[in-house]
Amino acid sequence: MNLEQISTFLAVYQSGSYKKAAEQLYLPQPTVSHRVNQLEKELGKSLLIRGKGRVKLTEEGKAFLPYARRIMGTLKEGQEAVERVSEGSTGKLSIGCNNAFAAYILPDVMDSFIGDYPHVSIKVYTYPSSELVRLMKSQHFQLGITRYTSNDSGLIYRPVLSEETMLFVSPQHRFANRRSVTLEEILCEPMLTYPKETQYRNMIDVTLAQHSLTYRPKLETNNLLLIKHFLLRNAGVFLSGSSYMSKEVNNRDLIQLEIEHNPFPLSKVFVAYRENELHSLDYLFIKHFESRLNPRSLTETSSRCPITGAG
Template sequence: MNLEQISTFLTVYQSGSYKKAAELLYLPQPTVSHRINQLEKELGKSLLIRGKGKVRLTEEGKAFLPYARRILGTLKEGQEAVERVGEGLKGKLSIGCNNSFAAYILPDVMESFSKDYPHVSIKVYTYASSELVRLMKNQHFQLGITRYTSNDSNLTYRPVLSEKAMLFVSPEHRFAKRKSVTLEEILQEPILTYPKETQYRNMIDVTLNQFNLTYQAKLETNNLQLIKHFLKRNAGVFLSGSAYMLQEINDKELVQLEIEDNPFPLSQVFVTYRENELHSLDYLFIKHFEDRINWKPQTSAALAAFHKTGAS
């Protein structure tokens, strides 16, 4: 396995065909096919499916994709780091994310980044996750931070965090002294949740529908601060990843509990960008963001668990 094979694999996937990849790489199409064949031979699995329309990933290809991106991304980061030696970093950076991320996770990342690179100015735009993808396509900002991906071949999604859904309750709640609760017990409680049009709420509803389980939402809002307000007053329970709730957990204002036989898919955070337009400053922020968000004990443990299960 070598970098040429990995780069060719990503180009075929992003362009959607071997022919377009050959044009982009200025290579004969047989050379592109040979590189993919050699990569698949070394991995012992097929990665791409050729057929009518765009080339598609096999399940093994989907598993390999984020690691291939990470390998090339790390290499480019190293190249950029060498170029930056002895230079004072200056520039402008524009970032798009949702309101909750901007309120509860991004401030810590931006504060530490600004201390290390005081001459870099940052603009932050907040939109719904679905709108972020559209604006990224239109080059409204350089980097997007989102919990969801799209099938747009022009955008690259780099996973920076993965965590399981937890239950959050007030310290006065009847579950607060326990370590875990069942899904059936949770659904008997007043549920605080996001509105139905949000993707996170849709993930919860789709999962519960698979088990023929229903619930009655007591409060629906896309304002996480409002949800936290009622949580602290023991007005209901809330399903979420830990990243948005770290401050309240550390201050003992809320309690998090494991969900027994947890059926919910892992909640992920991605940095999205346009591969061909990524510059040294973008790479630097992504790396800083990745290191910072995984530095916290709760989030780093979740990420480590994800990689462990994903590798098995």
């Protein structure tokens, strides 16, 4: 089985006849017939039915068709990649992440990455964290940026950031002049939090339940901008990793406090990719991503990034 046989099979099916396929391929018709016959011989099944009118697919041909198209499509993408390299480009990159990450943290990373690699084409898809794994496995994008891992085979998770869960309050809050607070004190305050269906909220709830602690949320939303709005108005307190809050902390719009005897697991960020499919461009982006995702660079450069929501 070779590419000539597969492309000829597709040409015959798409044109509807061996004669038209021969004309399109600038080949003698016997050559077209020979290639299809050899392909069918190697597969051990007939793929096409000759008859009056258009050539039709057998059931085996229908099963083989999407794979043939995928093979030729991948070959075309490879040819395009070679052409882009010859033109000074390094290819295409597709990334999936949640809304908050795309709106708040990713712009700074992408600004500097595009500055270093100006000919790279980038697509960014935003989905809830729960959807990222499924879409990664279906090859919807090359790299997934997520705060959580899964046990799905075929996916590799590379940690790029690890930070403690902190408490964030308004400068007008009664905790504002302190360096740390106890968990019991925090839970007496009005809590701003993500909805129950989010993985981050589940982490908070499970951790508190393990310590037989409860709380009553004042506001539940998956929109980080709305949470920050109420934080700035001193309407409650919020538990989060530092990365999403660095702009406001750096500008002294919000105060970051340590949690005494912090029971929460470290807040992490991972880049996920399919096993054995980490290509050179993917690796370049991951290394660049790691170099930008440190607290100092985020604090210094994220002030120009808008915030819309969290997944």
